[in-house]
Amino acid sequence: DTAVSQTPKYLVTQMGNDKSIKCEQNLGHDTMYWYKQDSKKFLKIMFSYNNKELIINETVPNRFSPKSPDKAHLNLHINSLELGDSAVYFCASSDFYTNEQFFGPGTRLTVL
Amino acid sequence: DAKTTQPPSMDCAEGRAANLPCNHSTISGNEYVYWYRQIHSQGPQYIIHGLKNNETNEMASLIITEDRKSSTLILPHATLRDTAVYYCIVSDTPYTGTASKLTFGTGTRLQVTL
Numbered sequence: 001d002t003a004v005s006q007t008p009k010y011l012v013t014q015m016g017n018d019k020s021i022k023c024e025q026n027l028g029h030d031t032m033y034w035y036k037q038d039s040k041k042f043l044k045i046m047f048s049y050n051n052k053e054l055i056i057n058e059t060v061p062n063r064f065s066p067k068s069p070d071k072a073h074l075n076l077h078i079n080s081l082e083l084g085d086s087a088v089y090f091c092a093s094s095d096f097y098t099n100e101q102f103f104g105p106g107t108r109l110t111v112l
Numbered sequence: 113d114a115k116t117t118q119p120p121s122m123d124c125a126e127g128r129a130a131n132l133p134c135n136h137s138t139i140s141g142n143e144y145v146y147w148y149r150q151i152h153s154q155g156p157q158y159i160i161h162g163l164k165n166n167e168t169n170e171m172a173s174l175i176i177t178e179d180r181k182s183s184t185l186i187l188p189h190a191t192l193r194d195t196a197v198y199y200c201i202v203s204d205t206p207y208t209g210t211a212s213k214l215t216f217g218t219g220t221r222l223q224v225t226l
Contacts, residue, residue, distance in 0.1 A: 004155075041197075043156065043216040056213055090155050099146055099203050099214055103155030 003027050004104035006091050012110045013081055020077045021107045023091030031055075032074035033092040033101065034066060043090070049074055050096050081111045115139070116200045121221040124194075130187040132220050134200030137181040144203055145176060146214065147185045149196040156199065156216070159185065190224045197221050 004025045013019055025032065033056075034046040048056035049068040063079045078085060091104040117135040124130040136145060146161040160167055160174045162183070167174045173186040187194055199219040204212040 042218070043150075043199075045213050045215070048213065092155070099144070099161065099201075099212060100158045101156075101214065103157070106153075106155055 004091055004093055004102050006089075006104040006107050008107060009105065010108050010110075012112065014112055015081055015083060017081050018077070018079045019081060019109070020075055021089055021091075021109070023074045023076070023104060025072055025091075025093040025102070025104075027093055027102060029093040029095055029102070030071050031094050031096045032068065032071070033094075034074065034076050035090040035092065035103075037088045037090060037106070039087070047074075047076075078109075081109075083111050085109060086111045115143075115202045115215070116217055118198075118200055118217065118220045120218065121223070123223050123225060124187075124190045126191055126224055126226055127189055130185075130190040130194065130222055130224070132185040132187075132198050132200075132222065133182065134185070135182045136200070136202045139180050139202050142204065145174065145180075145183050146201040146203055147172070147174065148199045148201065148214075148216070149194075150199070150219070151193075151196040159198075190222075192224050192226070195222060195224045 007022045031050045033048045037043045046060050047066045051071050052068040065077045068074045088106045088108050090106045092101040094101040144161050144163050147159040148156045150156045160172050162174045176183045197219040199216050201214050
């Protein structure tokens with residue numbers, strides 16, 4: 001049973017398109033995160049949700065919009081994709097009162 | 113704004129202990145030390161964390177100096193599957209009810225060899 005799952009695993013698209021990445025966790029955690037890992041392997045937090053409420057919003061272009069329909073799901077929608085959005089996006093989850101985060105396998109986004 | 117300093121790379125022979133150092137000289141009293149690792153093409157994996165006491169779990173041991181300005185992650189018997197990038201992170205306490213976050217640096221690339 002996968003604890004944190006992401007779909008799709010790979011995403012190749014053209015500049016200007018809109019795409020979504022889905023994340024689900026079955027660990028019963030109340031906090032979920034999106035991270036971006038660029039080509040230089042720097043891993044940076046983008047967003048965090050606690051019980052469907054946005055609690056961390058780093059300096060991210062507003063083309064990126066996270067949505068949490070329930071505390072087990074956190075989706076990432078990206079509008080008007082740009083070349084610089086190419087990266088691996090990781091979803092993670094944890095209990096709120098801990099930084100023991102469980103990461104998903106990542107979604108490799110390639111924008112052509 | 114990395115709060116930690118780690119060597120960029122280390123080698124370790126399989127079966128030996130791998131000792132990964134981390135400097136965090138500006139750590140504040142309520143910040144914990146976390147260790148994560150990222151095996152190639154996978155998501156990061158939590159290893160261990162501590163405040164000031166030494167900690168041990170099934171994966172590793174964490175030794176924090178008395179002044180808390182540095183720590184060492186110890187993998188007691190490294191295997192080839194421990195080859196990964198290891199990240200040392202200091203983070204606000206998550207226990208006060210405020211959101212805290214992990215800021216990943218560049219880490220130490222540990223290569224375990226036969």
